Amino acid sequence: MSPSVQTIRWGIISTGGISTAFSRDLLVNPATRDANDIEHRITAIGSRTKESAQAFLDKLNDLPQDEACRWGVDHGKLKDCKAYGSYQEVYDDPNVDCLYIGTPHNFHYENTKGGLQGGKHVLCEKPFTFDLKELDELIALAKEKKRFLMEAVWTRFQPIAYEVQQIVHSGKLGKVKRFSADFSTDMKPDNFPLSHRIIAPELAGGGILDLGPYPSVWTMMVLYHHPDNKKTPPKLLQSRQTLYHRTNVDEQTTLTLGFEALNVEADLRTSFTCQGLAGNCVAVQCEEGDLIIDFPPYKPTTYHVVPHADVGKIKEAKTYHAKTHPGGAMHYEADEVARCVRDGKLESERMPWEESRIVQSWFDDVRRAGNTVLKDRHGKAG
Known part of the structure; x- marks a missing residue:
């Protein structure tokens, strides 16, 4: 039925x-x-x-x-x-x-x-x-x-997310060795009024909260959900933030997460003053070859499997274009x-509360370890 x-x-x-x-x-x-x-x-x-x-x-x-x-x-x-x-x-x-x-x-x-x-x-x-x-x-x-x-x-709910997970988690590319994800885009913020959401401290502006969810979602989908990780949360190994000169929110953030069960480090980066690489916003480097996702990380449609020359079993590079449907792709989450x-x-099994908590916790840790105007700010809970 x-x-x-x-x-x-x-x-x-x-x-x-x-x-x-x-x-x-x-x-x-x-x-x-x-x-x-x-x-x-x-x-x-x-x-x-x-x-x-x-x-x-x-x-x-x-x-x-x-x-x-x-x-x-x-x-x-x-x-x-x-x-x-x-x-x-x-x-x-x-x-x-x-x-x-x-x-x-x-x-x-x-x-x-x-x-x-x-x-x-x-x-x-x-x-x-x-x-x-x-x-x-x-x-x-x-x-x-x-x-x-x-x-x-x-x-998380776009068809490409399921495809990438299936390839990496199937083991076809061998064990994951290294991971990086970047959402950087030059927004020309000097042209913005001080009230613009990306740079205004009163609106919780800055790259880590505005752009950070996108490198994070690929980290969670690929590494946290990897069968060998057994849903073990990563540890924040290090982070660094640089300040936007007009408002002292974070202009650029870099952080490294350690997934001990996989023996993999994940490097995440955000910036709103530097354009990210068009062909490499997410890189999953594995034993047999690499899976590379094209920009933008929030709604990519193309990814590549790139062999390691004369090393692995994969001999030819292949480009994949994920399935798309009419609309802007936000309807998938609405359907969920x-x-x-x-x-x-x-709660959703695909986007459960605990995974939101994990990502939010490293955002908190990165902010508190940095030197932005929001470093010591607390939310409104209680």
């Missing part, structure tokens, strides 16, 4: 660019990615003013006919959607099942807490929270309220939420 169709009524918290991208993906026909057991509707938009929420909704209703997300508009997935001038009104709306939190980092804790207290399931953008204490409080609240909670690490809610789960 095929699973019943699960309909999730979404409330969107914040009307910025990331919320726009997520909302558009909710409106793509799930059948185009073989998700015939899933249906998404958007029933509420929350913003700081009703006018901005309505403007956001109007733009969704006016999507061009030639875009994949237009399907949802034409099939009533925005029907009766309400525009609210506060987040609390979305938390209180009985026609909302699940919230998508797309606010800046420093608001994730309070917005997620408000949603859980309102009886909603929550998908919160990464980084989940500012620090581990905030995250632990939210997890405890989700358990108390019996509501689903997940960090929106969308890369719908299925977990349908099945009565409080």
Whole structure:
């Protein structure tokens, strides 16, 4: 018997660019990615003013006919959607099942807490929270309220993530010997106002929280989940942060993690003033050959298996193009939420709380070991 169709009524918290991208993906026909057991509707938009929420909704209703997300508009997935001038009104709306939190980092804790207290399931953008204490409080609240909670690490649910894991974990490339992952992009921050989220301390700006989740997700998927690692958390061996001259948040961060069960060190790097390598944002170096993922690490579509000349069993280099579907690829994580809610789960097996905790813990350690303006700042827990 095929699973019943699960309909999730979404409330969107914040009307910025990331919320726009997520909302558009909710409106793509799930059948185009073989998700015939899933249906998404958007029933509420929350913003700081009703006018901005309505403007956001109007733009969704006016999507061009030639875009994949237009399907949802034409099939009533925005029907009766309400525009609210506060987040609390979305938390209180009985026609909302699940919230998508797309606010800046420093608001994730309070917005997620408000949603859980309102009886909603929550998908919160990464980084989940500012620090581990905030995250632990939210997890405890989700358990108390019996509501689903997940960090929106969308890369985990893209087809390429499953493909890369299968190749490395199968042993076809031999044992992993070394690992590196980099998300660096020259954002030209000197052109930004001091209030821009990437450089503003009051918005928990800096590279480690904004860019760091992407090198981290590949580290977790490839190494933490490697069968030989047996889900043993890594140790932070060293880290270094350089300061952005205008606001003293971290402009560039490097850190090294040790996976003792694999005898592998993982080097992670972020920067918002230096462009990363186009063809090598993730490198999994193994005995028989290397698996190289092309930029960008948040949504790559191409990877390569490169042999070690005259050494291993792999003799020819091969390039792979991962499967893609219409839309921007954020719908995969939304489908996961719908299925977990349908099945009565409080957390996702693919993106469990404990793995969010592991990554958040090394973000905390790196920040406290550095010399940024956020070094000694604490979150709002308690």
